[in-house]
Amino acid sequence: METITIKDIAALCGVGISTVSRAINNHPDINEETKAMIMQVISENNYIPNNSARNLKRTDSNTIAVLIKGITNPFFSNMIKTFERKIKEKKYSFILQHVDNRENEIDVAIQLIKEKKLKGIVFLGGHFSHSNEKLAQLKVPFVLSTIGTTQKLDRTICSSVSVDDFKESYKIVDYLCKLGHSKIAIITAPLDDESIGSLRLNGYMSALRDNGIQIKKNLIRFMKDELESYSIQNGYVVTRELLESGENFTAIYAISDTLVIGACRAIFDVGQRIPEDYSVAGFDGLDIAHYYNPSITTIRQPVEEMAEETIKILFDAISGKTSAQHKTFQGELIIGQSTGPILRRK
């Protein structure tokens, strides 16, 4: 059967294409007789407007969604900009979708795939503790970007881009130990966090052990559930509580720079100095870590490169070139003004 087009129908009927279109689409502005005639010709010629093809063209538009947990976290800002640039280069369009902490991102993704006919997904940040069965429900390629996973994910069904959160965390805590600190507090994610929080906590504990330092339970502090996670305010509240507990320590390591900013303010607010009274170290390498007073010692994650690699891997998968890929980037220890050798024995 030859393919008949709307143009052919219009020619057969002796009307314009727009009139045929009006007939097909039940438009009120058409003479009933003309419409009946057109529909008859359409039927006789087995012409069927290809709805699926038309929908595809009109609404599909090659869309990639980035699902982000923690949209207020400045760590993601530069990544998002890079995602957008790279996705545009590929002539795809780009949806940024915030996922609430209480939402299941896989369900959000499945819904979006259906609604927006996505071609691919980037999961950015947050926990990621879904069963392999759940992940298998995602029928489009996806990449986990800067999501540490401690669980037994089937590495053949998903791709990932991150730093080695354990190793980098070890690196900065080891640096504090080498400065002479042995009473090092940590601010980390609650223990039910199976993601970067627990990886970075493990790095901390491992570095202490290797430096012959006993782990003190009272120096392991957790972000408050009732406050936004990784927020400056959360770091402030936890540090203030730690300072007021009378616990003896000379350094704080917080697992994000945002938390560290809050920690610093808490230290200043009780009239103590950094680094003379307390050394403070963070993680991420945000701009603000550099511009804060004092500048913050931190682990810089190469966010632009990580974002570029995320998109590269995603498009490899979309084009069917490869299956799952896993890329681990090196972090860099940036030494700021917020840490120094231990000056006093508390």
Added chain:
Amino acid sequence: METITIKDIAALCGVGISTVSRAINNHPDINEETKAMIMQVISENNYIPNNSARNLKRTDSNTIAVLIKGITNPFFSNMIKTFERKIKEKKYSFILQHVDNRENEIDVAIQLIKEKKLKGIVFLGGHFSHSNEKLAQLKVPFVLSTIGTTQKLDRTICSSVSVDDFKESYKIVDYLCKLGHSKIAIITAPLDDESIGSLRLNGYMSALRDNGIQIKKNLIRFMKDELESYSIQNGYVVTRELLESGENFTAIYAISDTLVIGACRAIFDVGQRIPEDYSVAGFDGLDIAHYYNPSITTIRQPVEEMAEETIKILFDAISGKTSAQHKTFQGELIIGQSTGPILRRK
């Protein structure tokens, strides 16, 4: 003419609905004879699959888009969270679209309206200097949120939510004058900015004049075009240049808190103190303004309330309840540690 449904066609043909659907959609899994018969019945009964209605149902899904200029600006983070919450409450879905500085947001919006069948749009941040003719091309309701406009916008065709950028800017500069400062530098947007940059600059000049202070051209400094606008780095570079120019001043007012953070770091880097050597004031009331060391004197914008009002106005317009609305919020002068009475006469 009675409305005929796919169910009626199926009954008339003695087949299932899915078979009728396969016929309509040109599906390969259907007997050619059955298909011809169905199409004949369809034609005879003037049954026309209502594509537009079906598209609506499948892909429309009541979507609101927020078009944001300056996604890395933390000022917008809390607004976005509020937008999302309020839009979800209305059972609408939410697309966040970043607009590049070089892009025309109206064109981006028109494209999105077409692709995603938007029900409404929020324009967030940035310049907004489009002709009324251009604005009239937007066929869905929209609200300008925290976009100052100096141009002669037809206030009957668009709604807006913002603070009075002129008045609030006047307020904080007047505060600096009352502290005894008369040599006050400003960091603002380039002169071609017809938005908050020029409004806040006008507020600065007006406050100086009313305090009997002559405006010095050399103290009016502009963000660098080649750096990201309103970025910390931009504030740093401009302030560093100002400090090294040898220009005589005792206070800096930057039109955003992000710029102020950079300004502070530049002052520290040349070995000067805040506020003893320089008073520093910002605008926006970001969290970081409170947590920075020293805390920053600024104008707090009530971002959550502004975001809520934005969505309220948008949905009023979507429901056809009202035409254009314009809501101006009060800012609040927050006095931090970064400003003080003038201590020396330079």
